[in-house]
Amino acid sequence: MSMINYASREINCKIVYYGPGLGGKTTNIEYVYDKVAPNTRGKLISLATETERTLFFDFLPVDLGTIRGFKTRFHLYTVPGQVYYNASRKLILKGVDGIVFVADSQQERHDANVEAMHNLYDNLAEHGHDPRRMPFVIQYNKRDLPNVLSLEALDQALNPTSVPSFEAVGTRGIGVFDTLKAVSKQVIKQLS
Amino acid sequence: MSGAASWSFEESDARRIDVLLGSFLRESHARCALLVDRTGQLITVAGERPDFDSTAFASLAAADFSANDQLASMIGEQEFSTLFHQGEKDSMYLADVARRVILIVLFDERATLGMIRIKVRSMVRELAEIFAQLFQRVMGDGGGSRLESSWVDEAEDEIDRLFGS
Protein backbone atom coordinates (compact mmCIF):
# COMPACT_ATOMS: atom_id res chain seq x y z
CA MET A 1 0.00 0.00 0.00
CA SER A 2 1.73 3.11 -1.15
CA MET A 3 1.69 6.16 1.02
CA ILE A 4 1.33 9.68 -0.24
CA ASN A 5 2.94 11.86 2.38
CA TYR A 6 1.69 15.39 1.81
CA ALA A 7 3.63 16.64 4.80
CA SER A 8 7.06 15.55 3.59
CA ARG A 9 5.93 15.59 -0.08
CA GLU A 10 6.97 12.00 -0.63
CA ILE A 11 5.48 8.98 -2.34
CA ASN A 12 6.87 5.54 -1.59
CA CYS A 13 5.91 2.40 -3.48
CA LYS A 14 6.83 -1.14 -2.55
CA ILE A 15 7.84 -3.67 -5.20
CA VAL A 16 8.54 -7.23 -4.14
CA TYR A 17 10.61 -9.77 -6.09
CA TYR A 18 9.14 -13.18 -5.38
CA GLY A 19 9.97 -16.67 -6.60
CA PRO A 20 11.75 -19.95 -5.89
CA GLY A 21 15.06 -19.95 -4.03
CA LEU A 22 18.14 -19.31 -6.20
CA GLY A 23 15.98 -18.15 -9.11
CA GLY A 24 17.83 -14.84 -9.42
CA LYS A 25 15.91 -12.33 -7.29
CA THR A 26 18.94 -10.98 -5.49
CA THR A 27 20.85 -10.92 -8.78
CA ASN A 28 18.16 -8.63 -10.21
CA ILE A 29 18.35 -6.18 -7.35
CA GLU A 30 22.14 -6.18 -7.31
CA TYR A 31 22.20 -5.41 -11.01
CA VAL A 32 19.84 -2.49 -10.51
CA TYR A 33 22.06 -1.27 -7.69
CA ASP A 34 25.15 -1.46 -9.91
CA LYS A 35 23.61 0.26 -12.89
CA VAL A 36 21.42 3.11 -11.67
CA ALA A 37 23.06 6.44 -11.03
CA PRO A 38 24.53 6.40 -7.50
CA ASN A 39 22.65 9.55 -6.49
CA THR A 40 19.32 7.85 -7.21
CA ARG A 41 19.81 4.84 -5.02
CA GLY A 42 20.01 4.25 -1.30
CA LYS A 43 21.94 1.61 0.54
CA LEU A 44 21.49 -2.00 -0.53
CA ILE A 45 20.61 -3.85 2.60
CA SER A 46 20.88 -7.58 2.77
CA LEU A 47 19.78 -9.68 5.69
CA ALA A 48 21.44 -12.90 4.67
CA THR A 49 22.74 -16.03 6.36
CA GLU A 50 26.44 -16.79 6.50
CA THR A 51 25.96 -18.90 3.38
CA GLU A 52 24.84 -15.77 1.56
CA ARG A 53 21.29 -16.88 1.04
CA THR A 54 18.61 -14.33 1.71
CA LEU A 55 17.36 -14.82 5.25
CA PHE A 56 14.90 -12.02 5.69
CA PHE A 57 15.11 -9.71 2.70
CA ASP A 58 17.23 -7.62 0.42
CA PHE A 59 16.16 -4.03 0.26
CA LEU A 60 17.03 -1.29 -2.19
CA PRO A 61 15.37 2.12 -2.36
CA VAL A 62 15.51 3.80 -5.78
CA ASP A 63 14.60 7.46 -6.21
CA LEU A 64 12.69 8.54 -9.24
CA GLY A 65 13.34 12.15 -8.38
CA THR A 66 10.86 14.88 -7.63
CA ILE A 67 7.78 14.67 -9.79
CA ARG A 68 5.34 17.56 -9.62
CA GLY A 69 6.57 18.38 -6.15
CA PHE A 70 6.58 14.83 -4.84
CA LYS A 71 9.79 12.99 -4.14
CA THR A 72 8.96 9.59 -5.57
CA ARG A 73 10.72 6.43 -4.49
CA PHE A 74 10.48 2.71 -5.16
CA HIS A 75 11.35 0.31 -2.40
CA LEU A 76 12.57 -2.93 -3.96
CA TYR A 77 12.46 -6.03 -1.76
CA THR A 78 13.34 -9.66 -2.34
CA VAL A 79 12.00 -12.49 -0.25
CA PRO A 80 13.83 -15.63 0.81
CA GLY A 81 12.97 -18.63 -1.36
CA GLN A 82 13.31 -21.51 1.04
CA VAL A 83 10.07 -23.09 2.15
CA TYR A 84 10.77 -22.67 5.85
CA TYR A 85 10.97 -18.91 5.61
CA ASN A 86 7.32 -18.44 4.79
CA ALA A 87 6.81 -16.24 7.83
CA SER A 88 9.31 -13.69 6.54
CA ARG A 89 7.86 -13.84 3.04
CA LYS A 90 4.44 -12.97 4.41
CA LEU A 91 5.80 -10.04 6.34
CA ILE A 92 7.50 -8.55 3.33
CA LEU A 93 4.31 -8.75 1.29
CA LYS A 94 2.66 -6.44 3.77
CA GLY A 95 1.69 -3.28 1.92
CA VAL A 96 3.04 -4.48 -1.43
CA ASP A 97 2.20 -2.36 -4.49
CA GLY A 98 3.65 -4.54 -7.24
CA ILE A 99 5.10 -8.02 -7.70
CA VAL A 100 7.87 -9.38 -9.90
CA PHE A 101 7.81 -13.15 -9.97
CA VAL A 102 11.30 -14.37 -10.91
CA ALA A 103 10.98 -17.88 -12.31
CA ASP A 104 13.96 -20.17 -12.87
CA SER A 105 13.61 -21.38 -16.47
CA GLN A 106 15.49 -24.64 -15.92
CA GLN A 107 13.47 -27.81 -16.41
CA GLU A 108 14.40 -29.20 -13.02
CA ARG A 109 13.07 -26.06 -11.31
CA HIS A 110 9.58 -26.44 -12.77
CA ASP A 111 8.04 -27.77 -9.59
CA ALA A 112 9.79 -25.17 -7.45
CA ASN A 113 8.39 -22.40 -9.67
CA VAL A 114 4.87 -23.74 -9.43
CA GLU A 115 5.14 -24.18 -5.70
CA ALA A 116 6.42 -20.63 -5.23
CA MET A 117 3.59 -19.25 -7.36
CA HIS A 118 0.99 -21.09 -5.29
CA ASN A 119 2.66 -19.83 -2.17
CA LEU A 120 2.53 -16.27 -3.49
CA TYR A 121 -1.19 -16.54 -4.23
CA ASP A 122 -1.83 -17.94 -0.75
CA ASN A 123 0.19 -15.26 0.98
CA LEU A 124 -1.35 -12.43 -1.00
CA ALA A 125 -4.81 -13.73 -0.23
CA GLU A 126 -3.96 -13.63 3.45
CA HIS A 127 -3.24 -9.93 3.11
CA GLY A 128 -6.50 -9.45 1.22
CA HIS A 129 -4.79 -8.85 -2.13
CA ASP A 130 -6.04 -10.31 -5.38
CA PRO A 131 -2.97 -11.04 -7.52
CA ARG A 132 -5.03 -10.86 -10.68
CA ARG A 133 -5.88 -7.28 -9.93
CA MET A 134 -2.59 -5.82 -8.87
CA PRO A 135 0.60 -4.77 -10.68
CA PHE A 136 2.24 -8.07 -11.50
CA VAL A 137 4.89 -9.18 -13.99
CA ILE A 138 6.76 -12.44 -14.48
CA GLN A 139 10.42 -12.80 -15.37
CA TYR A 140 11.69 -16.02 -16.93
CA ASN A 141 15.28 -15.94 -15.80
CA LYS A 142 18.39 -17.95 -16.65
CA ARG A 143 17.58 -18.08 -20.36
CA ASP A 144 21.29 -18.58 -21.02
CA LEU A 145 21.29 -22.11 -19.64
CA PRO A 146 20.95 -25.11 -21.98
CA ASN A 147 18.24 -27.02 -20.13
CA VAL A 148 15.50 -24.41 -20.09
CA LEU A 149 11.80 -24.90 -20.68
CA SER A 150 10.15 -23.20 -23.64
CA LEU A 151 8.33 -19.95 -23.04
CA GLU A 152 5.08 -21.69 -23.93
CA ALA A 153 5.62 -24.32 -21.28
CA LEU A 154 6.52 -21.67 -18.70
CA ASP A 155 3.52 -19.53 -19.58
CA GLN A 156 1.26 -22.51 -19.34
CA ALA A 157 2.54 -23.45 -15.91
CA LEU A 158 2.90 -20.01 -14.39
CA ASN A 159 0.97 -17.41 -16.31
CA PRO A 160 -2.65 -18.43 -16.82
CA THR A 161 -3.83 -14.82 -16.74
CA SER A 162 -1.25 -13.59 -19.27
CA VAL A 163 0.42 -10.87 -17.23
CA PRO A 164 3.41 -9.25 -18.95
CA SER A 165 6.41 -11.60 -18.99
CA PHE A 166 10.07 -11.05 -19.77
CA GLU A 167 12.99 -13.28 -20.63
CA ALA A 168 16.08 -12.54 -18.65
CA VAL A 169 19.66 -13.43 -17.92
CA GLY A 170 20.02 -11.77 -14.57
CA THR A 171 23.75 -12.34 -14.25
CA ARG A 172 24.30 -10.33 -17.44
CA GLY A 173 21.56 -7.85 -16.70
CA ILE A 174 19.51 -8.87 -19.71
CA GLY A 175 15.83 -8.20 -19.09
CA VAL A 176 16.38 -6.80 -15.61
CA PHE A 177 15.40 -3.23 -16.36
CA ASP A 178 12.63 -4.22 -18.79
CA THR A 179 11.05 -6.13 -15.94
CA LEU A 180 11.45 -3.35 -13.42
CA LYS A 181 10.19 -0.75 -15.85
CA ALA A 182 7.04 -2.73 -16.59
CA VAL A 183 6.10 -3.30 -12.98
CA SER A 184 6.94 0.22 -11.84
CA LYS A 185 4.78 1.74 -14.58
CA GLN A 186 1.89 -0.45 -13.52
CA VAL A 187 2.38 0.68 -9.94
CA ILE A 188 2.47 4.34 -10.93
CA LYS A 189 -0.73 3.97 -12.93
CA GLN A 190 -2.52 2.64 -9.88
CA LEU A 191 -1.92 5.90 -8.08
CA SER A 192 -4.05 8.02 -10.36
CA MET B 1 -9.36 -3.19 -4.06
CA SER B 2 -6.82 -3.33 -1.33
CA GLY B 3 -3.86 -3.93 -3.63
CA ALA B 4 -3.99 -0.46 -5.09
CA ALA B 5 -5.29 1.40 -2.10
CA SER B 6 -2.98 4.09 -0.91
CA TRP B 7 -3.16 6.18 2.17
CA SER B 8 -2.17 9.72 2.64
CA PHE B 9 -0.58 11.67 5.39
CA GLU B 10 -1.78 15.27 5.30
CA GLU B 11 -0.07 18.37 6.56
CA SER B 12 -2.73 18.74 9.24
CA ASP B 13 -1.91 15.23 10.47
CA ALA B 14 1.75 16.14 10.50
CA ARG B 15 1.13 19.27 12.55
CA ARG B 16 -0.88 17.45 15.21
CA ILE B 17 1.73 14.76 15.46
CA ASP B 18 4.62 17.22 15.51
CA VAL B 19 3.11 18.98 18.50
CA LEU B 20 2.66 15.70 20.29
CA LEU B 21 6.15 14.40 19.53
CA GLY B 22 7.66 17.79 20.37
CA SER B 23 6.27 17.87 23.87
CA PHE B 24 7.16 14.23 24.37
CA LEU B 25 10.78 14.94 23.46
CA ARG B 26 10.97 17.90 25.85
CA GLU B 27 9.47 15.97 28.74
CA SER B 28 11.38 12.74 28.22
CA HIS B 29 14.74 14.25 27.17
CA ALA B 30 14.88 11.78 24.28
CA ARG B 31 16.87 12.87 21.24
CA CYS B 32 14.64 11.91 18.42
CA ALA B 33 11.37 10.19 17.61
CA LEU B 34 10.43 8.56 14.32
CA LEU B 35 7.15 7.17 13.05
CA VAL B 36 7.36 4.34 10.56
CA ASP B 37 4.47 2.43 9.08
CA ARG B 38 4.36 -1.34 9.32
CA THR B 39 5.31 -1.75 5.70
CA GLY B 40 8.64 -0.03 6.37
CA GLN B 41 8.03 3.52 5.19
CA LEU B 42 9.13 6.51 7.16
CA ILE B 43 6.22 8.80 8.04
CA THR B 44 7.84 11.54 10.07
CA VAL B 45 10.83 12.47 12.23
CA ALA B 46 10.89 14.83 15.21
CA GLY B 47 13.77 16.17 17.28
CA GLU B 48 17.43 15.93 16.32
CA ARG B 49 17.79 14.94 12.69
CA PRO B 50 19.37 11.49 12.71
CA ASP B 51 22.56 11.32 10.66
CA PHE B 52 21.89 7.79 9.43
CA ASP B 53 20.03 6.65 6.33
CA SER B 54 16.47 6.97 7.56
CA THR B 55 14.92 5.05 4.65
CA ALA B 56 17.00 1.98 5.46
CA PHE B 57 16.38 2.53 9.15
CA ALA B 58 12.61 2.56 8.66
CA SER B 59 12.65 -0.63 6.65
CA LEU B 60 14.77 -2.44 9.22
CA ALA B 61 12.70 -1.18 12.14
CA ALA B 62 9.53 -2.54 10.53
CA ALA B 63 11.30 -5.86 9.95
CA ASP B 64 12.50 -5.86 13.56
CA PHE B 65 8.96 -5.42 14.77
CA SER B 66 7.61 -8.07 12.44
CA ALA B 67 10.25 -10.58 13.48
CA ASN B 68 9.37 -9.93 17.08
CA ASP B 69 5.69 -10.50 16.33
CA GLN B 70 6.65 -13.96 15.14
CA LEU B 71 8.75 -14.56 18.24
CA ALA B 72 5.82 -13.46 20.38
CA SER B 73 3.46 -15.89 18.73
CA MET B 74 5.97 -18.70 19.21
CA ILE B 75 5.90 -18.22 22.96
CA GLY B 76 2.13 -17.88 22.93
CA GLU B 77 1.90 -14.09 23.12
CA GLN B 78 -0.26 -12.01 20.81
CA GLU B 79 2.47 -9.46 20.35
CA PHE B 80 5.20 -7.52 22.08
CA SER B 81 3.77 -4.05 22.12
CA THR B 82 7.15 -2.50 22.92
CA LEU B 83 10.78 -3.40 22.27
CA PHE B 84 13.91 -2.04 23.86
CA HIS B 85 17.40 -2.15 22.36
CA GLN B 86 20.13 -1.03 24.69
CA GLY B 87 23.39 0.37 23.43
CA GLU B 88 26.44 1.66 25.25
CA LYS B 89 25.56 5.30 24.61
CA ASP B 90 22.44 5.34 22.51
CA SER B 91 19.41 3.18 22.96
CA MET B 92 16.13 2.78 21.22
CA TYR B 93 12.64 2.09 22.40
CA LEU B 94 9.99 0.94 19.92
CA ALA B 95 6.27 0.90 20.49
CA ASP B 96 3.35 -0.33 18.46
CA VAL B 97 0.68 2.22 17.55
CA ALA B 98 -2.67 0.68 16.64
CA ARG B 99 -0.94 -2.19 14.79
CA ARG B 100 -0.36 0.11 11.84
CA VAL B 101 2.51 2.31 12.84
CA ILE B 102 5.68 1.99 14.92
CA LEU B 103 7.02 4.72 17.15
CA ILE B 104 10.79 4.66 17.57
CA VAL B 105 12.45 6.74 20.25
CA LEU B 106 16.21 7.28 20.25
CA PHE B 107 17.74 8.41 23.50
CA ASP B 108 21.05 8.65 25.32
CA GLU B 109 22.18 9.00 28.93
CA ARG B 110 20.27 12.25 29.37
CA ALA B 111 17.06 10.24 29.49
CA THR B 112 16.02 7.26 31.58
CA LEU B 113 14.27 4.19 30.33
CA GLY B 114 11.65 4.48 33.05
CA MET B 115 10.67 7.98 32.00
CA ILE B 116 10.66 7.07 28.32
CA ARG B 117 8.43 4.12 29.06
CA ILE B 118 5.90 6.17 30.98
CA LYS B 119 5.78 8.99 28.47
CA VAL B 120 5.58 6.65 25.50
CA ARG B 121 2.63 4.83 26.99
CA SER B 122 0.47 7.93 27.14
CA MET B 123 1.67 9.26 23.81
CA VAL B 124 0.89 5.97 22.07
CA ARG B 125 -2.72 6.30 23.15
CA GLU B 126 -2.96 9.74 21.60
CA LEU B 127 -1.16 8.69 18.44
CA ALA B 128 -3.44 5.69 18.11
CA GLU B 129 -6.40 8.01 18.12
CA ILE B 130 -4.93 10.26 15.46
CA PHE B 131 -4.08 7.34 13.21
CA ALA B 132 -7.47 5.72 13.74
CA GLN B 133 -9.06 8.94 12.43
CA LEU B 134 -6.59 9.15 9.62
CA PHE B 135 -7.25 5.62 8.40
CA GLN B 136 -10.97 6.06 8.78
CA ARG B 137 -10.75 9.10 6.53
CA VAL B 138 -8.82 7.07 3.97
CA MET B 139 -11.43 4.30 4.02
CA GLY B 140 -14.15 6.89 3.57
CA ASP B 141 -12.33 8.27 0.55
CA GLY B 142 -12.46 4.84 -1.02
CA GLY B 143 -8.76 4.16 -0.89
CA GLY B 144 -7.09 7.45 -0.26
CA SER B 145 -6.25 10.36 -2.44
CA ARG B 146 -5.32 10.03 -6.07
CA LEU B 147 -2.75 11.83 -8.14
CA GLU B 148 -3.48 13.68 -11.36
CA SER B 149 -2.84 11.92 -14.64
CA SER B 150 -0.16 14.47 -15.52
CA TRP B 151 1.76 13.21 -12.51
CA VAL B 152 1.56 9.68 -13.89
CA ASP B 153 2.78 10.82 -17.32
CA GLU B 154 5.75 12.56 -15.82
CA ALA B 155 6.54 9.64 -13.55
CA GLU B 156 6.47 7.29 -16.55
CA ASP B 157 8.92 9.49 -18.43
CA GLU B 158 11.16 9.48 -15.42
CA ILE B 159 10.96 5.67 -15.23
CA ASP B 160 12.05 5.46 -18.88
CA ARG B 161 14.90 7.80 -18.21
CA LEU B 162 16.12 6.08 -15.05
CA PHE B 163 15.57 2.47 -16.06
CA GLY B 164 16.41 2.92 -19.75
CA SER B 165 13.91 3.06 -22.59
Ligand SMILES: Nc1nc2c(ncn2[C@@H]2O[C@H](COP(=O)(O)OP(=O)(O)O)[C@@H](O)[C@H]2O)c(=O)[nH]1
Ligand atom coordinates in the same frame (compact mmCIF):
# COMPACT_ATOMS: atom_id res chain seq x y z
N1 LIG C 1 23.31 -18.96 -15.52
C1 LIG C 1 22.61 -18.05 -14.84
N2 LIG C 1 22.74 -17.97 -13.52
C2 LIG C 1 22.02 -17.03 -12.86
C3 LIG C 1 21.15 -16.13 -13.54
N3 LIG C 1 20.58 -15.31 -12.63
C4 LIG C 1 21.07 -15.68 -11.42
N4 LIG C 1 21.96 -16.71 -11.56
C5 LIG C 1 22.71 -17.39 -10.50
O1 LIG C 1 21.81 -18.14 -9.71
C6 LIG C 1 22.22 -18.16 -8.34
C7 LIG C 1 21.11 -17.67 -7.42
O2 LIG C 1 20.82 -16.31 -7.66
P1 LIG C 1 20.19 -15.37 -6.54
O3 LIG C 1 20.02 -14.05 -7.16
O4 LIG C 1 20.99 -15.47 -5.29
O5 LIG C 1 18.78 -16.10 -6.31
P2 LIG C 1 17.63 -15.75 -5.25
O6 LIG C 1 17.67 -16.81 -4.21
O7 LIG C 1 16.36 -15.84 -6.08
O8 LIG C 1 17.86 -14.37 -4.71
C8 LIG C 1 23.46 -17.30 -8.28
O9 LIG C 1 24.59 -18.13 -8.31
C9 LIG C 1 23.37 -16.45 -9.54
O10 LIG C 1 24.65 -16.07 -10.01
C10 LIG C 1 21.03 -16.27 -14.97
O11 LIG C 1 20.29 -15.54 -15.63
N5 LIG C 1 21.78 -17.23 -15.56
